[in-house]
Amino acid sequence: MFKSFTILALLGALHGSLGLVPIYVDLIPMSNANRPGTALSGTRYITVHNTANTSPGANARAHANYVKNPTTDVSWHFTVDDHEIYQHLPTNEVGWHAGTSAGNAQSVGIEICENSDGNFNTAVRNSQELVAKLMGDLNVPLSRVVTHQSWSGKNxxxxLLGTWADYLNGIGGGDPSKCYGTVTASGGLNVRQLPDASSPIVGALAEGSYVQLMGRATGTPVSGNSYWFQVGAGYASAYYINVSSGSNQLWCTN
Ligand SMILES: [Zn+2]
Incomplete structure (x- = not known):
């Protein structure tokens, strides 16, 4: 079977610390319903998933076989495990993975394996290298590398949701003079005119979104936390934001 696969790239050749992580192109047949053949449109995003399958053997190759099954009703672009990567769709075609039509229309989907007989942390590092490569290939900034949750609310x-800011920092391209955080509030987080829970609402941040924090003020406490981060046109409670660990700004903490 492997003879029919093409090695698209050897990431290890570019990132020596990774070792050789091959990308096998093993596309879903055009005759499958889960490969609609529609071109991606709008602004390009990269959407990151976990497979939610901890069974032994549920690795990238197994998922490549799964998505090629004519009865499978989901699809995405890449699956990454601890030693290899499979590509299932061209990066300019729509897959069915984000849970919303906007997410499917605009994003390239990456599944990270969590099979119990694999090394999850290595799979995560491999996925970060893949994301970095795709950011360059597809001209996607770090601010548009997003979670499945940010589209549809799915867990x-x-x-990775609890440490999403750190995941993004691990991709590289981060600037330590800047402060970023991930919104943890279930259902989203209000942005208010002032650092005060009764101040007018001037915006909202989706749960799971990764945002740049411009500063920190002290205001009315929310669940015991009186810090508010300056975001966009107003302030959001620090209680609901996981701050990334990569910043050297002293105020960049909850
Ligand atoms: Zn997902």
């Missing part, structure tokens, strides 16, 4: 990637 995915379930094993």
């Amino acid at each position: 995915c990637p379930s094993r």
Whole structure:
């Protein structure tokens, strides 16, 4: 079977610390319903998922076989495990993975394996290298590398949501003079005119979104936390924002 696969790229050749992580192109047949053949449109995003399958053997190759099954009703672009990557769709075609039509129309989907007989942390590092490569290939900035949750609210990637800002920092391209955070509020977080829970609402941030924080003020406490981060046109409670660990700004903490 492997003879029919083409090695698209050897990431390890560019990033020596990774070792050789091959990308096998093993596309879903055009005759499958889960490969609609529609071109991606609008602004390009990269959407990150966990497979939510901890079974032994549920690696990238197994998922490549799964998405090629004619009865499978989901699809995405890449699956990454601890030693290899499979590509299932061209990066200019729509897949069915984000849970919303906007997410599917605009984003390239990456699934990170969590099979119990694999090394999850290595799979995560491999996925970060893949994201970095795709950011360059597709001209996607770090601010548009997003979670499945940010589109549809689903608890995915379930094993990375709590440390999403750190995941993004690990991709590289981060600027330590800037402060970023991930919104943890279920259902989203209000942005208010002033650092005060009764101040007028001037905007909202989706749960799971990754935002740049411009400063920190002290205001009315929310669940015991009286810090508010300056975001966009107003302030959002620090209680609902996980701050990234990559900043050297002293105020960049909850
Ligand atoms: Zn997902």
